[in-house]
Amino acid sequence: MIMPGVYVSSQPRTAVLRMLLVLWVVASFAIANAQQNETGRLSGAVVDAATGKPLPGVNIILKNTVLGTSTDLNGEFHLSGIRRGTYAVMASMIGYKIKTYENVSIAPGSPVILNFKLEQSFIETSPVIVTASKKSKSLAETPNSVSVITSADIRKRNSFDIREALRYAPGVSFVGGQVNIRGTTGYSRGAGSRVLLLTDGVPTMPGDSGDIKWDVVPFTVVEKVEVVKGAASALYGSSAISGVLNIITKEPSRKPTFSVRVSGGMYDDPRVSRWKWTDKTLFTNQQDLYFSNTFGNLGVILSGGRRNSRGYKQNTQFLRWNLFGKSTYKFSNATHVTFTGSYASDDHGETLLWQQYLGEPIQPFRVPAQESKNTILSTKLYLNSTFSQLVNQNFAHKLKGSYYRNRFDNDFVDNQDFSKSQRFRLEYQADVEPSIRHSLTLGVEGMYDIVDGSFFGRRKAYILGSYLQHEYRFSDRFSSTVGLRFDYNKVLDGRTEYQVSPKFGIIYNVSEVTTIRGSVGRGFRAPSIAELFTNTSASGFQVIPNPELQAESSWSAEVGLSTSIAGHILLDTAIYQERFFDFINPSLSFQDSLVVRFRNVQDARIRGVETNLTTSWFRDRLRTVVSYVFVDPRDLQTHRLLTYRPQHILTASLSLKPGPFELGMDYRFASKLKREQLEVFPDDPRVATKVVDARAGVNFGPYSLVFNVENLFEYNYTQIERNLEPTRKFSVNWQADF
Numbered sequence: 001m002i003m004p005g006v007y008v009s010s011q012p013r014t015a016v017l018r019m020l021l022v023l024w025v026v027a028s029f030a031i032a033n034a035q036q037n038e039t040g041r042l043s044g045a046v047v048d049a050a051t052g053k054p055l056p057g058v059n060i061i062l063k064n065t066v067l068g069t070s071t072d073l074n075g076e077f078h079l080s081g082i083r084r085g086t087y088a089v090m091a092s093m094i095g096y097k098i099k100t101y102e103n104v105s106i107a108p109g110s111p112v113i114l115n116f117k118l119e120q121s122f123i124e125t126s127p128v129i130v131t132a133s134k135k136s137k138s139l140a141e142t143p144n145s146v147s148v149i150t151s152a153d154i155r156k157r158n159s160f161d162i163r164e165a166l167r168y169a170p171g172v173s174f175v176g177g178q179v180n181i182r183g184t185t186g187y188s189r190g191a192g193s194r195v196l197l198l199t200d201g202v203p204t205m206p207g208d209s210g211d212i213k214w215d216v217v218p219f220t221v222v223e224k225v226e227v228v229k230g231a232a233s234a235l236y237g238s239s240a241i242s243g244v245l246n247i248i249t250k251e252p253s254r255k256p257t258f259s260v261r262v263s264g265g266m267y268d269d270p271r272v273s274r275w276k277w278t279d280k281t282l283f284t285n286q287q288d289l290y291f292s293n294t295f296g297n298l299g300v301i302l303s304g305g306r307r308n309s310r311g312y313k314q315n316t317q318f319l320r321w322n323l324f325g326k327s328t329y330k331f332s333n334a335t336h337v338t339f340t341g342s343y344a345s346d347d348h349g350e351t352l353l354w355q356q357y358l359g360e361p362i363q364p365f366r367v368p369a370q371e372s373k374n375t376i377l378s379t380k381l382y383l384n385s386t387f388s389q390l391v392n393q394n395f396a397h398k399l400k401g402s403y404y405r406n407r408f409d410n411d412f413v414d415n416q417d418f419s420k421s422q423r424f425r426l427e428y429q430a431d432v433e434p435s436i437r438h439s440l441t442l443g444v445e446g447m448y449d450i451v452d453g454s455f456f457g458r459r460k461a462y463i464l465g466s467y468l469q470h471e472y473r474f475s476d477r478f479s480s481t482v483g484l485r486f487d488y489n490k491v492l493d494g495r496t497e498y499q500v501s502p503k504f505g506i507i508y509n510v511s512e513v514t515t516i517r518g519s520v521g522r523g524f525r526a527p528s529i530a531e532l533f534t535n536t537s538a539s540g541f542q543v544i545p546n547p548e549l550q551a552e553s554s555w556s557a558e559v560g561l562s563t564s565i566a567g568h569i570l571l572d573t574a575i576y577q578e579r580f581f582d583f584i585n586p587s588l589s590f591q592d593s594l595v596v597r598f599r600n601v602q603d604a605r606i607r608g609v610e611t612n613l614t615t616s617w618f619r620d621r622l623r624t625v626v627s628y629v630f631v632d633p634r635d636l637q638t639h640r641l642l643t644y645r646p647q648h649i650l651t652a653s654l655s656l657k658p659g660p661f662e663l664g665m666d667y668r669f670a671s672k673l674k675r676e677q678l679e680v681f682p683d684d685p686r687v688a689t690k691v692v693d694a695r696a697g698v699n700f701g702p703y704s705l706v707f708n709v710e711n712l713f714e715y716n717y718t719q720i721e722r723n724l725e726p727t728r729k730f731s732v733n734w735q736a737d738f
Helices: 011-036 151-155 529-533
Strands: 040-048 059-062 068-070 076-082 085-092 099-106 116-118 146-150 172-175 178-181 196-199 222-229 243-249 257-267 282-295 298-309 318-330 335-349 375-392 395-411 418-432 438-453 459-473 478-491 496-509 514-525 536-538 541-543 552-565 569-590 594-617 622-635 648-656 661-670 689-700 703-710 718-720 729-737
Touching (some): 040 099, 478 514
Antiparallel strands (some): 146 222, 257 729, 335 375, 438 459, 594 622, 661 689, 703 729
């Protein structure tokens, strides 16, 4: 019994928790070791069917279990701990057709050798993804629409970060630097995102602004980015209201790998001579180093980079630094721990509006004189550790702990505001395959935020969540997914809210190359600390708090079809609708100045059609990718179009690879916004987005050289009023891989 007023130390409780954790780990090792003696083994090799050369890094999956591995430098693999039975074994690798051996019999004491010959696939019909189900699944087994951007897509576009490649991902667009999936996000400067960013499955969003910081993970360490479309809160909770971006980082290489990357470029002068704002050459430059190797059971990745730009218009200069490290230690084939760390610094100028004085011509490359030295220094620190274990072929679990610190300091003419946030997160996930027809994913997680600064005051918040997903296979062709998540969100000095997020999905494989999918689910987004408590002013705008702001929620549904034609054409199309409730939007009013306050102002509906067409010819020497999205975004109270959401979005890419050379061209189009879709200056002139990017490159041995031109025809356009988008930019990138 604890008497009132008596202080009880937390040290005994901490010691008990540590003891329980140690006992859990020891028991898991003991169970796993005991079961190894009663099981069989599978080994083999994977080679290229055309050349016979071994293929390292091929994913080997024992279907309907949680067992899997990858091939080593010699293309060989080994799987142990397999119970007696008959299985299907799948081998998959980007750029090759998936191959599956059915009816493979495994028995204790009788090792099985299985060799694969993989054929090149120039159209990726069903890549293995992990985001949609929180575990590895082929795309044909996923009820959601998913797009994948590879490291090659990022590398050839010579980006400062992954956004340049994401602009051409099917269904993805950007408005004022903010990511939109099928037009759902719109624009809200520096406060909240309706798309959740993950890094290796771990949410990577700051606890104060709740928006995406693109420089946290450098693109040099990115293996691929998976884009899951539609509400995903049934697995991921808040902010996954409209979709998920999962940055999957590279695994440590099995032999020493060292890369050097150097890039330089410049922005062109404006097409209109009177818009020229400086006589200086507007240079950009980047330098990156990357190292990876495995020392016994320890794999290591180290990366560092620097990015510097004078900017294409006044006060858009920046200097960015980043450091990244990743290490994986394997206690055994079934148990390993991974540590990831990243630090990023960004010192940049800040512009809100171009210079426009009464009675004078506009100067879209200049800012008002009093704001020409406004800068922001932003630093981010991200740490994560993951303990993973395959206890047996039907049960695997992992424990993830992460820390994210975000700090930014304004150096503005009218404020010196700052904010520092810390986010602590812990998650336990278990994957269970109780039978060949059933598959379960379940887990619990908690997040705790501490925010301090002049922007928001001192704030604390926490979210507790639990989730369960069940997949049932009626047959080899037909399966269903049912999921449910419960979240408890508490903001001190704010609201307490409960959220229940269900989902349901079905998949029907008509044939090996044609899949029909359907899904419906609920999503939600808790308001960020910035939306609740911001109290500041800048450039004539005053932002005031609203601590009574509620979470916004949605119901998302889609039906889609994916099919491959003659091995050269891949067609994917989907009809979708999202119904939003208590939509969070900045509301403007005019008092002594322009006042901004976030409110639950709308019930909204966004529906449309997405169609993607990929073709490959002449053994992938010629490839085209075309994506079109029609968006109908409506405020259901006023029946007007939602702001900052183009109704027609089109992207097209062409790639030609004659020998060691590569030529490419990208085009993106977004229709002109209607007058009712502008928030601040609705009478400003508007144009559609019509941008062409071009590139030419050559690969010679370990070296590559790429020349890029962004905005080839120097098209002038805005997405947000009085904010001109980048003009033409030339750049050259040289990379050496050893």
